[in-house]
Amino acid sequence: MNLYQPHLVKIDSIIEETHDTRTLKLRFLDPEVAAKFDFRAGQFGEYSVFGAGECTFCIASSPTRKGTIECTFKSVGKATNAMRGLNEGDTMGFRGPYGNSFPLDRMEKASMVFIAGGIGLAPVRCVIWNTLDLRDQFKDVTIVYGARSVADLVYKRELTEWEARKDVKLWQTVDPGGETPEWKHEIGFVPAIVEKAAPKADNAYAVVCGPPIMIKYTLPVLEKLGFPPERIYTTLENRMKCGCGKCGRCNIGPVYVCKDGPVFTAAEMAKLPGEY
Ligand SMILES: Cc1cc2nc3c(=O)[nH]c(=O)nc-3n(C[C@H](O)[C@H](O)[C@H](O)COP(=O)(O)OP(=O)(O)OC[C@H]3O[C@@H](n4cnc5c(N)ncnc54)[C@H](O)[C@@H]3O)c2cc1C
Ligand code: FES
Known part of the structure; x- marks a missing residue:
């Protein structure tokens, strides 16, 4: 399968958190993908609105709760505004999970x-x-x-x-x-x-x-x-494109936030170049 091809997910429910922030509960359309999907706390995904673009959000639900994933996003630009236009029952894309996790x-x-x-x-x-x-x-x-x-x-x-x-x-x-x-x-x-x-x-x-x-x-x-x-x-929430270590968009010196992060300790952050 193409690395960049998203899985199709259906919006099960929408919660309006604030005037500009929403939580979506998403369900994989393919039952085989749904059964195999697993992730760890701290990992993120690339969420897509067809024709509008992709954006990076953490997976905001717990891996202990199987069957659906949730994301919570603030509308700030092109893709997030398009996502805000979606309704319950609509289909969007998800690829991931990517990145490291909290060592629970x-x-x-x-x-x-x-x-x-x-x-x-x-x-x-x-x-x-x-x-x-x-x-x-x-x-x-x-x-x-x-x-x-x-x-x-x-x-x-x-x-x-x-x-x-x-x-x-x-x-x-x-x-x-x-x-x-x-x-x-x-x-x-x-x-x-x-x-x-x-x-x-x-x-x-x-x-x-x-x-x-x-x-x-x-x-x-x-x-x-x-x-x-x-x-x-x-x-860390550095801007990303591929999410999986291929494009070099997210790096801080030799560190790829999408692959080596996004979870870092304060000790690791102190060693990064620049102010993080
Ligand atoms: C690992 C990770 C996890 C994230 N988790 C969440 C989350 O759970 N919920 C959420 O709402 N957002 C999260 N973000 C930020 C989110 O990815 C961006 O807000 C989103 O991609 C913007 O897409 P857009 O097309 O709507 O904005 P664009 O049209 O691309 O940009 C709109 C404005 O937002 C700014 N912007 C875009 N991305 C970022 C960024 N990463 N950091 C700072 N400014 C940015 C742009 O510079 C521009 O000013 C996360 C980012 C990363 C890297
Ligand atoms: S987002 Fe492409 S290398 Fe990290």
């Missing part, structure tokens, strides 16, 4: 700290559900999630679900000025809330995804709390 087997028996900003919760949500579906294999689970405003929070129904769980500590925050009169959670930027939550670094891993500025100011907080850079993970 290495993280077993440890505490997990998930930190996300805005739509950065999409890749983290995949690992959160993967962890919660195997809950007895992990110690404490802490989630810190922030968005610019209440209207910008994604996966609101799941935030409610995580908040109600006794085995999850959830901290939700919005930037100052982004709150509504009903907002009962934190007001402040994600790094400050991580400092306030102060998750224990002992036998713990942190997964951090969000805008570069959030990551930049969160890493020193985690290091101050005692997290070594080898135990802090993030994903």
Whole structure:
């Protein structure tokens, strides 16, 4: 089969997360492909709208939930705007999974700290559900999630679900000025809330995804709390074309983000050329 030929997927359902962000649940049309399809938390795919183009999104659902995959995307340009025009029942393309993944087997028996900003919760949500579906294999689970405003929070129904769980500590925050009169959670930027939550670094891993500025100011907080850079993970979102190491679009020096990443530790990122 041609490397670039996508599998056909049908849109099972659409959730409007915010005014510009949607989650699609996708089902493979070919039952043989559906039965064989497997992926690991952190991997991504190339999603296509016929006649409009392809775009790269993480797989936002957990590999523990078979049968469908989900992506959550913000409409920013040509392909994502065309994707926003699709409806339930429509067919689109998917190729993947590509890239490396979060080493969940290495993280077993440890505490997990998930930190996300805005739509950065999409890749983290995949690992959160993967962890919660195997809950007895992990110690404490802490989630810190922030968005610019209440209207910008994604996966609101799941935030409610995580908040109600006794085995999850959830901290939700919005930037100052982004709150509504009903907002009962934190007001402040994600790094400050991580400092306030102060998750224990002992036998713990942190997964951090969000805008570069959030990551930049969160890493020193985690290091101050005692997290070594080898135990802090993030994903990079360099622009991609092939997704599988052929075109050279995504590289940072000798590192191909599509093949060697998109998941990197803070220790690995510190060795990359330029500011990452
Ligand atoms: C590994 C990976 C995972 C990703 N996961 C998600 C996800 O889960 N959800 C999601 O909404 N987006 C995600 N992205 C970003 C997404 O790929 C782009 O937003 C999308 O491809 C834009 O396509 P477009 O044709 O609509 O935009 P275009 O018309 O190509 O561009 C519109 C604007 O967006 C900018 N842009 C496009 N791609 C990127 C990028 N990678 N980084 C920064 N700016 C960009 C362009 O410079 C331009 O200003 C991910 C990217 C990578 C590499
Ligand atoms: S996207 Fe083509 S080599 Fe990485």
